[in-house]
Amino acid sequence: xxxxxxxxxxxxxxxxxxxxxxxxxxxxxxxxxxxxxxxxxxxxxxxxxxxxxxxxxxxxxxxxxxxxxxxxxxxxxxxxxxxxxxxxxxxxxxxxxxxxxxxxxxxxxxxxxxxxxxxxxxxxxxxxxxxxxxxxxxxxxxxxxxxxxxxxxxxxxxxxxxxxxxxxxxxxxxxxxxxxxxxxxxxxxxxxxxxxxxxxxxxxxxxxxxxxxxxxxxxxxxxxxxxxxxxxxxxxxxxxxxxxxxxxxxxxxxxxxxxxxxxxxxxxxxxxxxxxxxxxxxxxxxxxxxxxxxxxxxxxxxxxxxxxxxxxxxxxxxxxxxxxxxxxxxxxxxxxxxxxxxxxxxxxxxxxxxxxxxxxxxxxxxxxxxxxxxxxxxxxxxxxxxxxxxxxxxxxxxxxxxxxxxxxxxxxxxxxxxxxxxxxxxxxxxxxxxxxxxxx
Amino acid sequence: xxxxxxxxxxxxxxxxxxxxxxxxxxxxxxxxxxxxxxxxxxxxxxxxxxxxxxxxxxxxxxxxxxxxxxxxxxxxxxxxxxxxxxxxxxxxxxxxxxxxxxxxxxxxxxxxxxxxxxxxxxxxxxxxxxxxxxxxxxxxxxxxxxxxxxxxxxxxxxxxxxxxxxxxxxxxxxxxxxxxxxxxxxxxxxxxxxxxxxxxxxxxxxxxxxxxxxxxxxxxxxxxxxxxxxxxxxxxxxxxxxxxxxxxxxxxxxxxxxxxxxxxxxxxxxxxxxxxxxxxxxxxxxxxxxxxxxxxxxxxxxxxxxxxxxxxxxxxxxxxxxxxxxxxxxxxxxxxxxxxxxxxxxxxxxxxxxxxxxxxxxxxxxxxxxxxxxxxxxxxxxxxxxxxxxxxxxxxxxxxxxxxxxxxxxxxxxxxxxxxxxxxxxxxxxxxxxxxxxxx
Numbered sequence: 001x002x003x004x005x006x007x008x009x010x011x012x013x014x015x016x017x018x019x020x021x022x023x024x025x026x027x028x029x030x031x032x033x034x035x036x037x038x039x040x041x042x043x044x045x046x047x048x049x050x051x052x053x054x055x056x057x058x059x060x061x062x063x064x065x066x067x068x069x070x071x072x073x074x075x076x077x078x079x080x081x082x083x084x085x086x087x088x089x090x091x092x093x094x095x096x097x098x099x100x101x102x103x104x105x106x107x108x109x110x111x112x113x114x115x116x117x118x119x120x121x122x123x124x125x126x127x128x129x130x131x132x133x134x135x136x137x138x139x140x141x142x143x144x145x146x147x148x149x150x151x152x153x154x155x156x157x158x159x160x161x162x163x164x165x166x167x168x169x170x171x172x173x174x175x176x177x178x179x180x181x182x183x184x185x186x187x188x189x190x191x192x193x194x195x196x197x198x199x200x201x202x203x204x205x206x207x208x209x210x211x212x213x214x215x216x217x218x219x220x221x222x223x224x225x226x227x228x229x230x231x232x233x234x235x236x237x238x239x240x241x242x243x244x245x246x247x248x249x250x251x252x253x254x255x256x257x258x259x260x261x262x263x264x265x266x267x268x269x270x271x272x273x274x275x276x277x278x279x280x281x282x283x284x285x286x287x288x289x290x291x292x293x294x295x296x297x298x299x300x301x302x303x304x305x306x307x308x309x310x311x312x313x314x315x316x317x318x319x320x321x322x323x324x325x326x327x328x329x330x331x332x333x334x335x336x337x338x339x340x341x342x343x344x345x346x347x348x349x350x351x352x353x354x355x356x357x358x359x360x361x362x363x364x365x366x367x368x369x370x371x372x373x374x375x376x377x378x379x380x381x382x383x384x385x386x387x388x389x390x391x392x393x394x395x396x397x398x399x400x401x402x403x404x405x406x407x408x409x410x411x412x413x414x415x416x417x418x419x420x421x422x423x424x425x426x427x428x429x430x431x432x433x434x435x436x437x438x439x440x
Numbered sequence: 441x442x443x444x445x446x447x448x449x450x451x452x453x454x455x456x457x458x459x460x461x462x463x464x465x466x467x468x469x470x471x472x473x474x475x476x477x478x479x480x481x482x483x484x485x486x487x488x489x490x491x492x493x494x495x496x497x498x499x500x501x502x503x504x505x506x507x508x509x510x511x512x513x514x515x516x517x518x519x520x521x522x523x524x525x526x527x528x529x530x531x532x533x534x535x536x537x538x539x540x541x542x543x544x545x546x547x548x549x550x551x552x553x554x555x556x557x558x559x560x561x562x563x564x565x566x567x568x569x570x571x572x573x574x575x576x577x578x579x580x581x582x583x584x585x586x587x588x589x590x591x592x593x594x595x596x597x598x599x600x601x602x603x604x605x606x607x608x609x610x611x612x613x614x615x616x617x618x619x620x621x622x623x624x625x626x627x628x629x630x631x632x633x634x635x636x637x638x639x640x641x642x643x644x645x646x647x648x649x650x651x652x653x654x655x656x657x658x659x660x661x662x663x664x665x666x667x668x669x670x671x672x673x674x675x676x677x678x679x680x681x682x683x684x685x686x687x688x689x690x691x692x693x694x695x696x697x698x699x700x701x702x703x704x705x706x707x708x709x710x711x712x713x714x715x716x717x718x719x720x721x722x723x724x725x726x727x728x729x730x731x732x733x734x735x736x737x738x739x740x741x742x743x744x745x746x747x748x749x750x751x752x753x754x755x756x757x758x759x760x761x762x763x764x765x766x767x768x769x770x771x772x773x774x775x776x777x778x779x780x781x782x783x784x785x786x787x788x789x790x791x792x793x794x795x796x797x798x799x800x801x802x803x804x805x806x807x808x809x810x811x812x813x814x815x816x817x818x819x820x821x822x823x824x825x826x827x828x829x830x831x832x833x834x835x836x837x838x839x840x841x842x843x844x845x846x847x848x849x850x851x852x853x854x855x856x857x858x859x860x861x862x863x864x865x866x867x868x869x870x871x872x873x874x875x876x877x878x879x880x
Contacts, residue, residue, distance in 0.1 A: 007493065007530050007751055010518060013486035015531050018545070021482045036788045037813045039820035042461045046453030046564055047487060047550055048507070048520075053447065067488070067518070069509030071554045078450055078507070080488075090447050091455050102823050105458070110487055114511045124486055134823065142806075150813055261803035262810045311447055348476045363701035366582075370702045373477045373590055380479035383542045383574065 012123025022346035023338055024126065027155065027325055028108055031128040034151035035106035038143065040130055043105045045087035051077035053086045056310070067114050067123075080112035083322065084129040085280070085307065092133055093313025101316070102134030104143075111324075120296040120327045131320030136305055138254035141284045141319050142262055148288060148299055148321055149267050155328075156337045162298060164264075165228070165271035166256075166286050169302070171249045172275055175224060175242035179217040187279075189221075194277045196225045197293075229270040231256060238270050255284060280304045284319070290331045298331060299323035352438045353396035353421075354381035355389055357408040365407040368416070368431060375435040397421060403438050452563025462786035463778055464566065467595065467765055468548055471568040474591035475546035478583065480570055483545045485527035491517035493526045496750075507554050507563075520552035523762065524569040525720070525744065526751070532573055533753025541756075542574030544583075551764075560736040560767045571760030576745055578694035581724045581759050582702060588728060588739055588761055589707050595768075596777045602738060604704075605668070605711035605727045606696075609742070611689045612715055615664060615682035619657040627719075629661075634717045636665045637733075669710040671696055678710050695724060720744045724759070730771045738771060739763035792878045793836035793861075794821035795829055797848040805847045808856070808871060815875040837861060843878050 009015050016024055035042070051068050067080040081087060084107055092099055107129045117123055130147050132140045145164060152162055172193070173186060181189050192199075192207050199207070208221050220243075229237040235253040239246050246253075252270070259265050276285045285302030289295070301321020309315045332338040352372055356365040365381060372379040380399065382392045389406055396404040396419075406417040410428065418437060419426040429437055449455050456464055475482070491508050507520040521527060524547055532539055547569045557563055570587050572580045585604060592602055612633070613626060621629050632639075632647050639647070648661050660683075669677040675693040679686055686693075692710070699705050716725045725742030729735070741761025749755045772778040792812055796805040805821060812819040820839065822832045829846055836844040836859075846857040850868065858877060859866040869877055 007490075007533065009486050009530075010488060010490060010516070013488070015486070015534070016484040017531065017535075018481035018483060021484055024484070025482065033816075034813075037816065037818045039790065039818070041458035041787065042465065043458060044456040044461055044464070046449050046455070047552070048450060048453070048564075050447075050450060064512050067509055067511060069507055071507060072504050074554075076450070090449075091457065093447065094455070095457075112487070114514075124488075139802075139806075139823070146810065146813075153814065257803075258806060261806040263807055264810070347481065350479065362579075363697075366579075366698060366701040367703055370586065370704070373474075373586075374593065376473075376477065378477045378479070383579070 010123070012117035014122065014124070018347060019343040023329065023343050024325060026338075026346050027328060027332075028126070028128075030151045030154040031106075031108055031323070034147055034154060035128075035130060038104075038147040038150060040104040040106040040132075040147065043088070043091065043107050044109060045081075045084070045091060045107070047110065048078045048080050049087060049090075051079045053090060053311075054079055054082065065114055067112050081109065082111055082113050083278075084109055084111070084127065085131075085278075085304065085320065085322075086311070088129065088131055088320075089307045089311045089313070089318075092308045092316070092318075093311040096313055099133065099314075099316075102132055102140065104132050106130045106147075120330060122326050126325040128323045128325075129320060130301075131318060133308065133316050133318045136283065136303065136317035136319075138251065138258045140317070141255050141303065142258040142264070144301065144319055144321055145259065145268075145286060146262050146264055148301075148323060149264055151323075152288070152298075155332060157331070157335070159266040161291055161335060162267070162288055162331070163291050164268040164286060164288050165274050166231075166252065166268055166284065167270065167272055167274035168249065168252045168284050169275055169281055170283060171238070171242060171244060171252060172224075172272060174244040174248040175272070176221075178243050179220055179224070180212075180214045181217075181221075182212050185211045190275045191277070193225050193273050193275045196273050225273040227270070227272040229272075231259075231265050231268045231270065233270075238272070241270075241272055251283060276300055276302055280307045280310075282306060286321070288323070290334075294334070295330055296327050298327050348378060350380045350396075350399055350401040351377040351440065352379045352403045352405050352434075353399065353401035354379065355392045355396070355404060355406045356381065357387055357389055357406060359387075361407045361409075361411050364411045364431075368405065368407065368434060372435050372438060375439065377435065377438055377440075393419070405434065405438075450563070452557035454562065454564070458787060459783040463769065463783050464765060466778075466786050467768060467772075468566070468568075470591045470594040471546075471548055471763070474587055474594060475568075475570060478544075478570075478587040478590060480544040480546040480572075480587065483528070483531065483547050484549060485521075485524070485531060485547070487550065488518045488520050489527060489530075491519045493530060493751075494519055494522065505554055507552050521549065522551055522553050523718075524549055524551070524567065525571075525718075525747065525760065525762075528569065528571055528760075529747045529751045529753070529758075532748045532756070532758075533751040536753055539573065539754075539756075542572055542580065544572050546570045546587075560770060562766050566765040568763045568765075569760060570741075571758060573748065573756050573758045576723070576743065576757035576759075578691065578698045580757070581695050581743065582698040582704070584741065584759055584761055585699065585708075585726060586702050586704055588741075588763060589704055591763070592728070592738075595772060597771070597775070599706040601731055601775060602707070602771070603729050603731050604708040605714050605729060606671075606692065606708055607710065607712055607714035607725050608689065608692045608723060609715055609721055609725055610723060611678070611682055611684060611692060612664075612712060614684045614688040615712070616661075618683055619660055619664070620652075620654050621657075621661075622652050625651045630715045631717070633665050633713050633715045636713050665713040667710070667712040669712075671699075671705050671708045671710065673710075678712070681710075681712055691723060716740055716742055720747045720750075722746060726761070728763070730767075730774075734774070735770055736767050738767050787840075788818060790820045790836075790839055790841040791817040791880065792819045792843045792845050792874075793839065793841035794819065795832045795836070795844060795846045796821065797827055797829055797846060799827075801847050801849075801851050804851045804871075808845065808847065808874060812875050812878060815879065817875065817878055817880075833859070842880075845874065845878075 281302040283303035287297040288299040404419040721742040723743035727737040728739040844859040
């Protein structure tokens with residue numbers, strides 16, 4: 001029975017035992033603290049939504065990538081949320097005109113995709129979402145990008161380890177038009193750009209030829225898809241690469257100046273092949289990748305003005321990104337930032353480990369342990385049958401307790417032994433003083 | 441379009457805007473800190489499981505209470521988890537003999553029930569789960585009960601506000617047998633006891649009569665279902681109420697002595713009508729209720745020795761409970777512990793609110809804001825077009841910022857104005873010192 005697949009986690013999902021959970025909470029804590037320090041407020045929505053919330057934009061095609069279902073006897077179709085933006089747009093639309101502007105929201109929900117699991121892509125994953133709703137501005141774009149960078153920095157990743165790749169849908173569309181891509185093929189060209197690193201060069205070339213491009217433009221399309229320009233080269237490099245007037249890259253130029261003021265330019269580069277797969281992006285788009293390009297994108301986002309209106313809300317600008325825990329976890333592990341030894345260090349440290357030297361003293365130990373816990377301290381005791389104090393002190397050290405408290409015969413007189421596990425110093429103390437002596 | 445039900449949260453689920461999310465995180469923080477201080481380690485599992493994980497114990501009858509589904513083209517049936525214990529038992533079974541004993545786990549997952557939503561009962565809810573796996577003992581039972589009480593105490597509820605109601609499945613079964621309930625009707629008698637407060641007295645009486653009880657025993661069954669004995673009355677009161685030998689209440693007696701040692705007796709009482717609905721409980725069972733009995737149970741749990749073996753693991757004792765956020769939230773709100781004013785206080789406070797007196801100075805403000813955030817501080821700025829410093833100081837006060845930093849003409853010379861929002865004191869400081877002056 002133990003070997004039955006029915007008694008394993010479903011394919012593409014994860015069991016988080018304490019070490020894995022400590023890693024997850026470590027990542028989430030960096031996300032949360034960066035969000036709060038950047039002035040974003042946390043929200044959350046339902047784990048499943050009406051199926052139409054997803055099909056209204058993307059049509060029935062998306063249904064195969066969703067886990068969808070209907071309650072027995074119910075009338076509505078639901079889907080486990082594959083992403084957070086439709087929920088956020090629905091919530092913003094519900095507030096309507098009462099929404100304060102700008103509204104800065106973050107969320108750390110789980111998401112679901114009914115795809116084949118592969119490296120960096122699971123069927124259930126945690127994703128940090130950061131969104132700023134308000135009048136479109138480069139400051140807003142920079143604010144969400146800066147928040148992503150702040151979290152990565154707190155997780156130990158530097159500008160050498162990850163690259164923030166900036167692009168702009170309007171600028172890329174102008175360049176494609178200049179190349180001769182007909183408007184009817186624009187969506188196909190965007191989709192092709194989005195998959196440029198996942199397709200073999202032959203197939204990429206074949207599909208590009210199918211876009212109706214004049215043969216002479218094919219090489220330039222190919223070049224465009226792979227153009228990476230350092231931010232230091234300035235916006236002129238982008239203009240040259242795209243072959244479009246400077247006015248079409250004006251928003252990117254302003255964004256760069258704000259990122260420079262925020263001292264974040266070293267993290268960023270232009271990557272004109274980036275357009276993002278989802279249909280709702282309207283302006284600046286960006287992805288964050290591990291510097292060597294070894295993994296899928298760590299994060300992706302951009303401006304999606306108009307989406308909230310689509311869900312029945314006012315016409316509002318918005319910009320945001322999503323960052324999943326799966327690829328990020330791989331990047332952190334690859335760089336030794338989440339080695340198993342380190343994961344163990346992430347588990348909570350007890351403030352006091354109680355050892356009762358005699359079963360008759362257990363009631364005193366139980367009361368002292370309660371007192372410490374009520375004082376806000378992390379107090380454990382050995383549940384082992386052994387009353388060998390030396391051996392139990394080893395258990396105290398193993399769980400990295402700050403203090404050990406040995407409840408011996410003197411406890412009936414109100415005294416216990418308190419051992420500082422770092423210094424090894426041990427002394428008798430009054431039980432009434434125990435909590436204040438152990439307090440952090 | 442805004443009014444379409446498709447663009448609302450599904451029935452029985454919730455949108456958490458920042459004030460509601462702050463309340464949720466406040467409750468979760470109390471749960472988490474109590475768990476950690478009591479030495480429990482956090483785990484998590486998949487949001488959906490193989491449907492068989494739930495039907496193996498309860499048969500097909502449970503399917504109507506589950507949201508179940510199948511991936512398009514897939515072969516397996518899944519269900520959104522209605523509770524955490526099967527996942528925990530599966531995870532413990534997977535560790536097999538390598539599981540350290542005792543293992544102390546907690547989790548704060550979301551759960552789903554496809555029932556009609558009503559007060560205290562939603563289709564999606566958060567539930568704190570605390571479980572101790574190891575040799576059965578009253579210490580273990582008391583450890584999980586103590587953890588529940590610690591969290592409630594930290595949320596502001598005292599022994600006068602909530603009652604921990606203790607019972608024991610074995611003792612109640614012995615009493616039912618003594619009353620003449622045939623073994624074939626035992627499951628029905630338990631189910632009836634579990635629903636005693638939800639059924640009208642007439643219907644309760646009718647169903648009790650259907651259990652095959654001798655007419656003289658019906659009154660005593662009724663009495664048993666409503667017997668509440670203060671812990672201070674001692675175990676003799678329980679023996680008298682149940683009419684069973686003291687040996688059948690020995691485990692309860694030991695539990696009481698440990699709870700007394702832990703100074704928790706004032707929170708507890710015996711309630712012999714408590715048996716818990718789920719089939720897997722085997723010994724001590726308990727529920728926590730608001731003292732007046734006005735709401736559904738805040739928490740429920742008990743001992744479930746043998747469940748892990750059922751999922752293919754070793755034969756292990758286990759005890760645990762679940763506490764949902766919905767009833768608890770109602771109890772806290774009813775007692776004024778989560779009034780809307782208080783919810784606003786739970787939102788994070790900015791350390792520094794930046795005001796740029798002139799658009800030309802925005803780049804300096806952007807850099808200073810980045811510097812503070814990188815130093816681990818919560819820094820915001822006004823995104824308003826207004827440059828009226830007095831008005832913007834009002835915004836700083838409104839979001840309860842600790843300091844306001846006014847970036848004026850002197851900023852080009854390296855000086856900014858720093859205002860302590862609590863004292864109103866304002867002075868010029870060097871930008872290089874700003875982070876250390878604002879540091880908490």
